[in-house]
Amino acid sequence: MAAETDTAALQARIAALEAENDALRTETPRRRRVRGRSILAGVLLVVAILLAPIAVLGTWARVQLVDTDRFVATFAPLAEDPQVQSYIADQAMTAIDENLDIQGIVDDLADGLTQLDLPPRAENAIQLLTVPAAQGIRTLVGNAVDRVVASDAFAGIWQTTLRETHSRAVAIIQGQEGTAITLGGDGTLSIDLGVVIGNVKDHLVDSGFGFAEAIPEIQRTIPLATADSFVLIRTLYQVATAAGYWLPWVVLGLLVVGVALAVKRSRAVVAAGAGLTIAFLALLAGFGIGRQFFIGAVSPSVMPAGTAAVVFDQVTELMNATLVALTVLALLIALGAWLSGPWRPARRIRRIGQDAENTLRRTAERYGLSTGSFGAFLDRAAPALRVIVVLGAVAILFLSRPITIGGVLWTLVGVIVLLLLIEVLRRPADEPETATDAAPDAEAAATVSRPPA
Template sequence: MFRTGFATVLVLLGCLLAAPAVAAYVLVGEVTDRESYLEAVTPLADEPAVQSAVADQLSAAFGENVPQAARQVVDTSITNFVESDQFQPAWVELNETVHPQLLALLRGEEGNVAVEGDAVVLDLGGVAADVKARFVADGVPLADQIPEVDARVQVMSGPAVRQAVPAFDLLETLSVVLPIAAVALIVLGLALSARRGMTLVVTGFGLVVAMLLVVLFQAIARGQVTARSQSPELAGPFYDALTGTLGVVVWTVCAIGGAFVIIGAILSRRGPSPVPQPAADPYGRSYRR
């Protein structure tokens, strides 16, 4: 009984560590690696909400720099640009600048971030130059005389990012140690348990609960990030892109937990193997089968 109780404590500790372990391992890998980050956010260039938000910002930036009579043509040219294949390369180049900003905010290295108001900012100046070239091609009146425009849009505020992902520098340090510790505690607990079926059930439920807590925290954090952003229509897709892999891993671990519960229940129903009983032969002598 003591062995089983001690084993249960070990697996519960492992499940408790599983939540931060999964979050740390996935998020750190997704955010800190430049290629992984770009791979996650590049598809956003095809999102209608992102295209619309960028188009609105560019239209507002060009506003007073074009004749009133040409505004409709300008807006049409901007919309055509963000919906064309030319927008994705500009979007990738834009995010190559955003990536170090986001990392610096998460790590608390504010002194190394060229942002405004402690926030991750998209500088659309390069995109605006591409749009201006499209104006000329589309025959917008006086397009070649339009001056350079300053188009900046805040994606995520620093306080919201740090609140959504607290102690990121610590998570980054423990992103390898935590998963190893969680797996080691669970495996050790299962190995020591005298009632392995019951311990498997406890482990399965523990993993499912831990992952559901991650899902809950993920939803709360998304709400904080979007609510405190000046451009929630951009902040939401960015957050979803950067946590998309986390969602896949979380539900995979939930499935593993469910499998543990089913296997553990089957093992528990079988119970211990019956102990052989002595049997008597026709002459009254006893022997074991």
């Protein structure tokens, strides 16, 4: 009898082991598929994070150089900066000195006066006045240059010139000849001084200084900046014309597909947000280092350090603002994914929020305010509505180029308001019936049970 019992137990054990073995055989392919999906999702997310800074640079180059208004808005303020004005005025005066011999003109005038048989004392006085007269004329011309460069008229000329020559912006980046602003093959960005000097000449002639007619037409350019970074900008522009518009969409697509393939999506979104934050911060740090390198490369041989800093900051202002906004956006996405994830602190925070929502909902219904069937519909559609709100916010930010911190924060406020409305207005199916809803049923029951008169 005992032998039969042992045999039955052994057979049962064997059957259990065979069933467990069959289950393991079935489970192994599924685990391999899950592992393959996770690896593919990780690769897509890593590629998206690596391409994100390139996409930002390409979009920046495209917007700065293709959009006329943005191009003018970037470079026009340089004409009103005191350091840039001082640099242009100094260079214009140097060009005038090299092409107009003021001392020679005064000496010729003095020689002509001495030939008029003037008294010796008058001749001596004329000779003594030649140097102060030349210095006075030069000071007069210098003051006129300063007034012209600092005037609103010059700022208008600067802006008009930028707008009129923007059609040749591609030629500027490609280093072609014949443009008011040129980019040389060695990375030198230059501006033609002919316009500045021509306006100084007209101003002097209109003021009654006829000698200004002797100022010749000068064909000369002065370098605004020289740096290898401008050669890099040229390369980036060539890339931007081909992929500057589409590459951000490619990055967004890789992120969406990578998160969709991930087994643990909340963890994937947190990792993607953290990776993008690091990538954008690294690019910001690179621009900070590039600024110091740029100033050191062009100063003082090309221009003063203050002027170089102003030029660099003005050109990269939009890029820095966009990177800060994208960093904030990536952090917010990572934080939102963490709050919706399986981590214990996140679950506690969600539980606190749910308790507050339930309390608010019950209080409202206690006073007769209930969303009824509409709330039940919102409860059923809540997951889809949350996804639609988030994806809509991402689409709005993506289409609003350039991305700004204000745009990110206002979009975040809109998302929070919409999500709160969904949570407050929805009516969970398992919510206990409130006194307001139960009163009609209780009254009906009492009517049925009341004995007839």
